[in-house]
Amino acid sequence: xxAGHPSQALxxxxxTEVDLPPDALWAVEVHLDGCAACRARLADAAVxxxxxxxxxxxQVWAEVAPVVRAEPPVRRRRWPVLSRWAAxxxxxxxxxxxxxxxxxxxxxLIAATLPVDPGRPSxxxxxxxxxxxxxxxxxxxxxxxxxxxxxxSAPRAGLGxxxxxxxxxxLVVLPPLAVAGVVVGTAPALWLLPxxxxxxxxxxxxxxxxxxxxxxxxxxxxxAAVVAPSLVWDGFPAxxxxxxxxxxxxCAVLATIAFVLSRHAFRHPVSYR
Amino acid sequence: MGGRSGGTEPDDEALLRRVAxxxxxxxxxxxxRTAPWLVIRLRRRCADPDVVAEVMQDAYVxxxxxxxxxxxxxxxxxxxxxxWTIAARRLVDRFRARARQEASPRPVTVEPTSPAAEDVVxxxxxxxxxxxxxxxxxxxxxxxxxxxxxxxxxxxxxSVLLGVPEGTVKTRARRARLLLREVLx
Numbered sequence: 227x228x229a230g231h232p233s234q235a236l237x238x239x240x241x242t243e244v245d246l247p248p249d250a251l252w253a254v255e256v257h258l259d260g261c262a263a264c265r266a267r268l269a270d271a272a273v274x275x276x277x278x279x280x281x282x283x284x285q286v287w288a289e290v291a292p293v294v295r296a297e298p299p300v301r302r303r304r305w306p307v308l309s310r311w312a313a314x315x316x317x318x319x320x321x322x323x324x325x326x327x328x329x330x331x332x333x334x335l336i337a338a339t340l341p342v343d344p345g346r347p348s349x350x351x352x353x354x355x356x357x358x359x360x361x362x363x364x365x366x367x368x369x370x371x372x373x374x375x376x377x378x379s380a381p382r383a384g385l386g387x388x389x390x391x392x393x394x395x396x397l398v399v400l401p402p403l404a405v406a407g408v409v410v411g412t413a414p415a416l417w418l419l420p421x422x423x424x425x426x427x428x429x430x431x432x433x434x435x436x437x438x439x440x441x442x443x444x445x446x447x448x449x450a451a452v453v454a455p456s457l458v459w460d461g462f463p464a465x466x467x468x469x470x471x472x473x474x475x476x477c478a479v480l481a482t483i484a485f486v487l488s489r490h491a492f493r494h495p496v497s498y499r
Numbered sequence: 500m501g502g503r504s505g506g507t508e509p510d511d512e513a514l515l516r517r518v519a520x521x522x523x524x525x526x527x528x529x530x531x532r533t534a535p536w537l538v539i540r541l542r543r544r545c546a547d548p549d550v551v552a553e554v555m556q557d558a559y560v561x562x563x564x565x566x567x568x569x570x571x572x573x574x575x576x577x578x579x580x581x582x583w584t585i586a587a588r589r590l591v592d593r594f595r596a597r598a599r600q601e602a603s604p605r606p607v608t609v610e611p612t613s614p615a616a617e618d619v620v621x622x623x624x625x626x627x628x629x630x631x632x633x634x635x636x637x638x639x640x641x642x643x644x645x646x647x648x649x650x651x652x653x654x655x656x657x658s659v660l661l662g663v664p665e666g667t668v669k670t671r672a673r674r675a676r677l678l679l680r681e682v683l684x
């Protein structure tokens with residue numbers, strides 16, 4: 227369009243409030259948008275031809291400078307995309323959830339060196355089905371998200387965000403579980419289906435009582451019904467035996483259906499607790 | 500101001516990135532470099548110096564507070580373009596606020612003046628068919644194209660800025676497009 231930079235005469239006229247023919251005006255403005263050198267030339271032109279520009283610039287700076295000195299700029303969000311997928315405040319909680327399988331693994335490794343009866347169940351296997359739930363609690367919980375009032379009223383709030391954040395939680399929590407399982411020698415097949423059932427069940431229940439309370443309920447229930455008895459009596463929990471897989475599979479299907487049926491309940495603020 | 504010594508100065512985008520880290524010196528330099536241009540550009544859209552000053556103030560405070568959200572050149576825009584986007588929105592906001600208070604918040608419209616005198620000063624800036632097409636556009640169509648294409652405003656923002664209904668903005672934009680297409684083809 228323009229063969230190079232606008233002439234000095236044109237810039238001088240543009241700096242003043244004198245009218246320009248529209249085509250020249252457009253050409254100058256488009257050029258100035260992208261040319262820092264010509265913006266500098268324009269500033270110099272204003273000094274000579276439009277002193278009111280300089281006055282206004284100084285006047286505005288007198289207003290802006292105190293603000294700049296008084297308050298720091300908003301911190302850069304380092305992972306802007308990531309925070310769309312997980313509540314930033316839930317990070318410490320998530321890390322703790324990741325630590326749980328490793329603590330269980332350590333307990334198992336220590337137990338293996340002790341002369342106790344070899345039939346005792348692996349601690350890791352016992353806690354594995356509820357570890358993802360610990361993370362899921364962060365996916366849609368007011369207590370773990372200081373911005374919950376904003377999040378809860380966002381257009382994306384509800385089922386979509388719950389699923390999105392749950393996916394992230396599972397992606398973060400499941401690999402360490404699997405690694406710890408390999409170290410201890412626990413087959414993932416034994417706990418993967420139960421944890422799927424517990425997670426889906428928690429979300430379904432959460433649709434009506436809040437995801438946070440549902441996660442607490444699921445964890446406490448699991449510890450009371452499975453973990454504690456088998457640790458106290460050193461027995462392998464029947465519900466985690468290899469032959470229970472078909473039962474768990476049926477439960478997973480049922481829980482998924484229940485979840486799909488209750489998906490609309492996530493529009494209700496009750497689910498967000 | 501001035502004091503531009505040339506050479507290896509950081510460009511505006513680099514300055515903005517430093518502003519995002521809280522560098523007050525970089526912000527002052529960015530202000531000194533861009534403010535005259537922004538004042539001049541705003542003045543061509545709003546004759547009231549008080550409004551221009553308010554818009555400038557709002558825009559630069561917003562730049563200082565949210566420089567971190569400037570996407571950088573890769574994000575699809577120069578620092579000046581980003582600044583203009585902010586300022587144009589603030590200007591529209593001012594007009595909207597004024598429209599609520601008063602009845603007629605008309606901005607300055609470019610009055611057509613005798614073209615011969617300006618041609619001498621301005622010279623040939625655009626190719627002849629383009630220049631002709633732009634000059635032949637009726638003023639009310641031209642201000643719509645200017646607001647929407649040059650200033651990057653939406654239909655709604657344009658309607659606030661120009662003080663005409665949204666439907667009129669759409670009609671004028673369509674007519675301008677047809678006319679320009681006809682002249683340029």
